[in-house]
Amino acid sequence: MSVRGDKIPDRSQSVTRGRHFLQIPGPTNVPDRVLRAIARPTIDHRGAEFAALAREVIGGLRQVFQTNGAVTIFPSSGTGAWEAALVNTLSPGDGVLMFETGHFATLWRDMAIRLGLVVTFVPGDWRHGVDLDALEAALRADQAGAIKAVAIVHNETSTGVASRVADVRSRMDAANHRALLMVDTISSLASMDYRHDEWRADVTVSCSQKGLMLPPGLGFNAISDEALARSRDARLPRSYWDWRPMLADNAAGFFPYTPSTNLLYGLREAIAMLLEEGLPAVFARHRRHAEATRRAVSAWGLEFVALNPDERSDSLTAIMIPDGHDADTLRRIVLERFDLALGTGLGKLKSKAFRIGHLGDFNDLMLAGTLSGVEMGLAAAGVPHVPGGVTAALDYLVSDACPSAVSLNS
Numbered sequence: 001m002s003v004r005g006d007k008i009p010d011r012s013q014s015v016t017r018g019r020h021f022l023q024i025p026g027p028t029n030v031p032d033r034v035l036r037a038i039a040r041p042t043i044d045h046r047g048a049e050f051a052a053l054a055r056e057v058i059g060g061l062r063q064v065f066q067t068n069g070a071v072t073i074f075p076s077s078g079t080g081a082w083e084a085a086l087v088n089t090l091s092p093g094d095g096v097l098m099f100e101t102g103h104f105a106t107l108w109r110d111m112a113i114r115l116g117l118v119v120t121f122v123p124g125d126w127r128h129g130v131d132l133d134a135l136e137a138a139l140r141a142d143q144a145g146a147i148k149a150v151a152i153v154h155n156e157t158s159t160g161v162a163s164r165v166a167d168v169r170s171r172m173d174a175a176n177h178r179a180l181l182m183v184d185t186i187s188s189l190a191s192m193d194y195r196h197d198e199w200r201a202d203v204t205v206s207c208s209q210k211g212l213m214l215p216p217g218l219g220f221n222a223i224s225d226e227a228l229a230r231s232r233d234a235r236l237p238r239s240y241w242d243w244r245p246m247l248a249d250n251a252a253g254f255f256p257y258t259p260s261t262n263l264l265y266g267l268r269e270a271i272a273m274l275l276e277e278g279l280p281a282v283f284a285r286h287r288r289h290a291e292a293t294r295r296a297v298s299a300w301g302l303e304f305v306a307l308n309p310d311e312r313s314d315s316l317t318a319i320m321i322p323d324g325h326d327a328d329t330l331r332r333i334v335l336e337r338f339d340l341a342l343g344t345g346l347g348k349l350k351s352k353a354f355r356i357g358h359l360g361d362f363n364d365l366m367l368a369g370t371l372s373g374v375e376m377g378l379a380a381a382g383v384p385h386v387p388g389g390v391t392a393a394l395d396y397l398v399s400d401a402c403p404s405a406v407s408l409n410s
């Protein structure tokens, strides 16, 4: 007699037990505290209780962005916050200097072109950060001041390459150029050191679903006084993304349209968690997990997408798959066998690279589990590698090494 248990289980159909491992580089794991905060009843967004919530989260976000200036919150993904940065500050035909650091820089470039901006896109190989010499040269050559903004991605989520924001600002100063500095910190904010005021960014773009440990749905701009001043004369059409009604209403604790009330509950909790831990400790934790991951990758004998060791991201690691193998096959096997989601290769890295997210609400044993899933997956998929990456990572973690939160820019 044949019983169901006699059959070899089809793992793709089987019931999974235990927690799913969501190790894509965002959205990240949402902590239970944040989930519970979001699960409260929605309140009147025109009442006093809401106003107190709005003021608290805006004040908290200022600390996370390390700014004393204006911060806006849109009910949007990060792409909306990109658009808000551009349409509030620029006019049709304005020049924007951007750098081909990867998939997200390319998408932001495409948006700028669609909006009627004139983009100079400095070519790149998707394996390095912003080319500082090219930046300075382009600005020095712009005698007429046609370039109104430099827009960069701090941490390229598609490649795991981090650029040096403070150095970008220094080179802009060296060229004595008045362009605004716009920085996408979507996969670095609250994971890697980022200082909006000290590094004199004009518009910092971010969103909820990465280092802030929230579900997707909130987009942010941190705004310098200079960007606010320029926004008065900016002529690109803007309506939903307009900072003016947003900042005016925010001053009283309100929004010009219905806000994401429950995500704001979650944001309040997430900010409290980050500040309890302390931002320097948050950055050090990410740096430590990134270093352990890098040791695993090196021990496996695999190649980093990021060629310059000094530019390797602390929030994710992108890894090339050896020739003749498909990164998405590896990812599929890892998901089916171990219930672990890894990030896919994006754009021209499709099938060629996979990404490990090690950001957000994350600890040593979650990293150990993640790296174990990758190492077992490499073996199961027949990808050539040297076993022992997990051991190399664990050796590092157990040695209690905890590098200080030295940033790329300090």
Ligand SMILES: Cc1ncc(COP(=O)(O)O)c(C=O)c1O
Pocket (backbone or CB within 6 Å): 026, 077, 078, 079, 080, 104, 153, 155, 156, 157, 158, 184, 185, 186, 187, 207, 216
């Ligand atoms: C660096 C970067 N910029 C922009 C985006 C786009 O954000 P969203 O998908 O939330 O619109 C992402 C998304 O992952 C990103 O990683």
